[in-house]
Amino acid sequence: MKYKKIMLLFLVVILISSCSTWIPPSEKIKLGMTRQEVMKICGEPQDVGRRVDGAGVIEMWVYFYYDAWLGYNRRLGSCTIFFCNGVVRSYQD
DSSP states (O other), X not given: OHHHHHHHHHHXXXXXXXXXXXXXXGGTOOTTOBHHHHHHHHXXXXXXXXXXXXXXXXXXXXXXXXEOGGGOOEEEEEEEEEEETTEEEEEEO
Protein backbone atom coordinates (compact mmCIF):
# COMPACT_ATOMS: atom_id res chain seq x y z
CA MET A 1 0.00 0.00 0.00
CA LYS A 2 2.84 2.39 0.85
CA TYR A 3 4.41 1.65 -2.54
CA LYS A 4 1.18 2.65 -4.34
CA LYS A 5 1.05 5.97 -2.46
CA ILE A 6 4.64 6.75 -3.37
CA MET A 7 4.01 5.92 -7.03
CA LEU A 8 0.87 8.04 -7.08
CA LEU A 9 2.73 10.98 -5.55
CA PHE A 10 5.52 10.52 -8.08
CA LEU A 11 3.05 10.56 -11.00
CA VAL A 12 1.30 13.67 -9.67
CA VAL A 13 4.63 15.50 -9.39
CA ILE A 14 5.58 14.55 -12.96
CA LEU A 15 2.22 15.65 -14.33
CA ILE A 16 2.34 18.99 -12.56
CA SER A 17 5.92 19.69 -13.63
CA SER A 18 5.15 18.84 -17.26
CA CYS A 19 2.39 21.47 -17.37
CA SER A 20 4.78 24.40 -17.04
CA THR A 21 4.00 27.39 -19.23
CA TRP A 22 6.52 28.55 -21.79
CA ILE A 23 7.19 32.28 -21.60
CA PRO A 24 8.02 33.78 -24.99
CA PRO A 25 11.25 35.78 -25.07
CA SER A 26 9.33 38.84 -26.24
CA GLU A 27 7.90 39.14 -22.73
CA LYS A 28 11.44 39.56 -21.38
CA ILE A 29 12.87 41.77 -24.15
CA LYS A 30 12.28 45.52 -24.09
CA LEU A 31 12.92 48.17 -26.72
CA GLY A 32 16.19 49.98 -26.13
CA MET A 33 18.01 47.00 -24.60
CA THR A 34 21.62 46.42 -25.66
CA ARG A 35 22.97 43.27 -27.30
CA GLN A 36 24.66 42.36 -24.01
CA GLU A 37 21.37 42.64 -22.08
CA VAL A 38 19.57 40.44 -24.61
CA MET A 39 22.37 37.88 -24.59
CA LYS A 40 22.21 37.75 -20.78
CA ILE A 41 18.49 36.88 -20.97
CA CYS A 42 18.39 34.66 -24.08
CA GLY A 43 21.96 33.41 -24.56
CA GLU A 44 23.71 33.10 -27.91
CA PRO A 45 21.38 33.42 -30.94
CA GLN A 46 21.09 30.47 -33.33
CA ASP A 47 21.27 32.73 -36.37
CA VAL A 48 22.59 36.27 -36.92
CA GLY A 49 22.17 38.53 -39.94
CA ARG A 50 23.84 41.92 -40.41
CA ARG A 51 23.68 44.72 -42.95
CA VAL A 52 24.58 48.40 -43.15
CA ASP A 53 22.16 50.99 -44.51
CA GLY A 54 21.35 54.69 -44.03
CA ALA A 55 20.09 54.07 -40.49
CA GLY A 56 23.34 52.40 -39.43
CA VAL A 57 24.20 48.79 -38.64
CA ILE A 58 21.11 46.58 -38.62
CA GLU A 59 21.35 43.16 -36.96
CA MET A 60 18.80 40.37 -36.78
CA TRP A 61 19.11 37.70 -34.09
CA VAL A 62 16.98 34.56 -34.29
CA TYR A 63 16.28 32.18 -31.42
CA PHE A 64 14.48 28.83 -31.71
CA TYR A 65 13.01 27.26 -28.59
CA TYR A 66 12.41 23.55 -28.13
CA ASP A 67 10.85 21.31 -25.52
CA ALA A 68 13.13 18.31 -25.04
CA TRP A 69 10.86 16.39 -22.65
CA LEU A 70 11.47 12.63 -22.79
CA GLY A 71 14.04 13.07 -25.57
CA TYR A 72 11.53 14.38 -28.11
CA ASN A 73 12.38 17.84 -29.46
CA ARG A 74 9.17 19.72 -30.13
CA ARG A 75 9.57 23.26 -31.41
CA LEU A 76 7.82 25.68 -29.09
CA GLY A 77 8.48 28.78 -31.10
CA SER A 78 10.99 31.30 -32.28
CA CYS A 79 11.87 34.90 -31.62
CA THR A 80 13.52 37.39 -33.97
CA ILE A 81 15.12 40.49 -32.48
CA PHE A 82 16.18 43.46 -34.60
CA PHE A 83 18.96 45.79 -33.46
CA CYS A 84 19.90 49.17 -34.90
CA ASN A 85 23.37 50.33 -33.86
CA GLY A 86 23.46 47.78 -31.03
CA VAL A 87 20.06 48.62 -29.50
CA VAL A 88 16.77 46.65 -29.76
CA ARG A 89 14.42 48.42 -32.19
CA SER A 90 11.82 45.67 -32.66
CA TYR A 91 11.13 41.99 -32.01
CA GLN A 92 8.59 39.38 -32.96
CA ASP A 93 7.61 35.86 -31.93
